Amino acid sequence: MMDQISALDPTSVEDVIGKATAALLGQARDDGHWVFELEADATIPAEYILLVHYLGETPNLELERKIGTYLRRIQGSHGGWPLFHDGAFNLSATVKAYFALKMIGDAPDAPHMARARQAILAQGGADKANVFTRIQLALYGESAWRDTPTVPAELILLPRWFPIHLFKMSYWARTVIVPLLVLQALQPLARNPRNIHVPELFVPHGAHAANRAPHQSRGWSAFFGGLDRVLKLAGSLWPKGLRRRAIERCRAFVTERLNGEDGLGAIYPAMANSVMMFDALGYPETHPDRAIARLSVEKLLVIKDDEAYCQPCVSPVWDTALMCHALMEVRSEAADTAAMRGLEWLKTRQVLDVKGDWAEERPDVRPGGWAFQYNNAHYPDLDDTAVVVMALDRARATVAPGADHALAIDRGSEWVVGLQSRNGGWGAFDADNTYHYLNNIPFADHGALLDPPTEDVTGRCIGMLAQLGEKPDSPRIKAAVDYLARVQLKDGSWFGRWGVNYIYGTWSALAGLNAVQVDPRSDMMRRAVDWLVAIQNADGGWGEDCDSYRLDYRGYQPAPSTASQTAWALLGLMAASEVDHPAVARGIAYLKATQEDDGLWGQEHYTGGGFPRVFYLRYHGYPKFFPLWAVARYRNLKAGNSRRVAYGL
Template identity: 25%
Template sequence: MTLLDLQHADGHWEGEVVWNTMLLSQYLMTHHILDSRALSEVDLKDARKHYELTVLDDGSWPFHCDGEEGSLYVTTLAYVALRLIGTPADDPLTARARAWMHRRPHGVAAVPTWGRMWLAMLGLYPYEGINPIPPELALLPGVVQRMYTHTRHVYLGLAYLYGARFQHTEINDEIRAELHGDKTNFRRHEIDDSDLFQRPIWPLRRGYDLLTAYERRPSRKLRAKALRRCAELAERELAASDGQCLSPVNGLLACLVLAHAGEPREQVLKRLTKLDVWRWQDEDDGLRITGASSAIWETSFAMRALVAGDAPEEPLRKAHEWLLGAQVVDELPPELREGRDRVAGGWCFFRDRTIRWPVSDSTAEALSALLLTDDAIGTRTPADRARLAAEFILTRQNPDGGFGTYERTRAPGWAEKLNPSEMYHGCMTDLSHVECTASCVSALVRYRRRWPDPRVDDAVAAGVAFLRTQQRPDGSYRGAWGINFTYAAFFVVEALTEAGVPVGDPAVAGVADWLLRHQRPDGGWGEHHLSCRTGEYVPHPHGQRTMTGWAVLALTRAIGPEHPAVLRAGQFLDWPQTIHEAASGVFFGTAVLDYSLYRVIFPVWATNVVEGFMRQPS
């Protein structure tokens, strides 16, 4: 299937972003708590089908789509969800999962905090065994708003539910016995090795101990005020995002919060239905809840892949019109703006502008796609809309010259040491990232070619300086949102060369040398997701088409399309795909994501770029 075949009728591209079954489990649990009748028999059958397709040979479920070992967190939630939708305890799917969980050194008692909270809400885990998540933190001026967007919205929901000791009234003693047996020792600091990535540091654990003492007799007046504040923020997030929320995780929690806070049942169920925007369902893979939706991101890259080739004009015109229409052009109303940076001018990662959580690099890539399409086929991006985008990007630049994602950096780097998530890293504050910075630099350079602006000149210079500081001694750059060094190389080389840095400069030549050293004998590139965990390059056993596309796009700029390494890579991309393409996205270091369209877009883009160079007159 070609890239043009995958374009939607309205002009955009959108592939599935696959993570794990955790989101499906939370979706089923929320429906069980709020309205189990809302799911049809087909939904339940398709949910089971997805669990069957993703279970490992030992009966567990992995932490991500390419995981080879089970996760206690994901497996426990899958087990409970399956039981809640009617799967018997002696069914092979649940029986094998239960046996796997019981073989863990501390059993289900050692599930991470997020898992404990979902179990506690169903009466399957004691709140006393959970490290405190006090809602009173929401009353401290500026504390919550300094956290990374996803983290703060998840924890606002968890804090309310923890503080209220939320518990579904239909307690299933049978499932509780299946999970725990006769174990009654629930140690707050004990986390299973299958999920633990960053153990909370000693001062944080000591803080938990002190808060545990407070939780025995919290101030009723203060607790009530804090709960009202958390509920208010949950409702505000739903209103600002047209009910879709920043992610399905915080959206499901927000529905539970408002249900407990007294919102009418019919209104809560309407809110829950809005979250179906995150659903994917088909005959092949059943029902699943996607970890993200990346229509704007993938449409921008697909447009650039087509611009690099000999694509017909009409698909590009439709894509240009759709992408321009997806820009956020109005500001949030004052009652919804508390703690938010400006949104006008940006593009979201999501499929349209209604979610109103625009991102720096999504905006940058959308602006680049529009301007490059203008150059290729003569479309016209209005100057006022381009200026609005450039101004949005400028508001996301940090003092260090780099760019984060949703917001400017609001907390110092040491805040990452206070990470309570146990399973992730880099999730506490929106620090500058190599890829986001590179995307923003490239877009601003393209913008200033048409509309010169001294502010843009300063921002580009600062962005380039930041990128120089991030280069490692071996010439590579570490990424944060893809796997990993190969991903970063693609963005960095484009940004530096667009900004006028010569190819002989160490910042460009070093990346090229690093890529050449890591080319596989078959001509491709392949990087294992463990690179994201270790911080050092880990080769994949097989060449990967997506990563080879990234490397070729970088090398055509750095060493030219006629270099033997690029020609060998072209042969690799021309060969029929004979192996499973590994996932190439990631967030927070451990959550590997499979962007289904990446394996189409980037090989096509790389091939078109090389062939385009070859067609140029000598």
């Protein structure tokens, strides 16, 4: 490593920047934006296969072949399918992958199927799978609806003050659950034209899934479990008129938020459920609502020469905003020009005219945010909005002085300010979404029903406010800094809700604290710096596994270095005025040594957070633009007179 550090002369660093910049400029779309693949686990492509056969559609045999190739490739050595690259066996993902492969023609006695089946049975069988998997099995008649938690359609009719209410849940839960309410009320059966079933995945007389998930409290679980039993007993007693009214309210909710060919909530589970809901309600394939909902699912497919898979959603706004920051760090004419084109594209995506679900909590706030996807007007998010606003502001200050970004910046920042939660932090989509008791309902065995404030989003939001000129002693920034101080862990790190994990959270918090001028010598920042330095790998990089999202987290566990996490650690250290620290030089040397011939960095490990312990993401863009950003910032700080990062990110 010492030889690599000694090779960090300005010319070699410039060469790293030049090669990465050229490669990324070549990946821009014709209209100036970027969008990289967004990969999850086997669950989504398997569910896509099952959706096609649920609807009784004529399948695309070549597409099925390619998805089968993909599923077989990512099968783990343990015989099942993990939730992330090289991860542990996951029962629910394995049940769905096995079912999908059998559906497309894989023989149950094939070696890979036999290994998967043996692993499933060793874990207690398909009855032990999570709630969403058991619902999928119920739709195919493989298991009974009584073995799934009861969520009556009448839930949508309850008043806002009621303890269990859709608007007390997160946006993603809301959009997934509403069409599911209709499916549970009507209990349709898949057409399944190939008549494929999986009775071999069930243990005869085996036990069902535990009534209480690991994150759930004993008392709350007993209460909600009793309520579930009452609802099951009362299921046949619901007044038919009330049930019809509830189903109609669900249909209207979905139709209002259908979001064109970008789909309900712009996330696969909600989109697929909306298609099945319309089908269960008798909508023909040609009905405009059903047809557009079905098209939205199709647009998530990634089809390559030999493989194919279905993405959980797409991330063009996020990718483009982060790319613009990286390119503006490069400081070249070509990079600046590309960044300006990307920003102009982003301005067209701002939501200025739709009061989304967030307005239930903050009705007096004007819309002004950006969504993660191409279109998702009811569900913009604070993270994207803060990053886009910072990019627009940065451009008008450096790349394009006098650029006409004022309206976009003002409305975006106004929306962010309006959604600060009472505890000083920011969530991703809603304010004060902190009804933690709801994570104890039987349906919430994933533990991800809510959208509370998080460290990473809060760091981004105060970074935006400070960059726009808000003073560190303003009440809202002081409240946010107090929040970050309260949630900092004893080892000095911060949790990373939307990126894996404490490395991501610590970079995000440090970037925001730097922007609001917290003294880099303060105890809060020194402890974070010491933690980052202490967990650096011998190769100079940083890494952290998705298993860090443990309920019993006791501190950092060593993991292989990745390009994206190394970049986050470097950006965090530099935000704390540590550009001259030897650890930073070692990290830059690692990125230089691992840059590939195409100018970019490879990375199979997942470093994106979907739902901790349940759902993870592989952002294919992360190992491409984050390392460029970190190396370019290193060059700029080393060449400048100041060691302080000038921007909020």
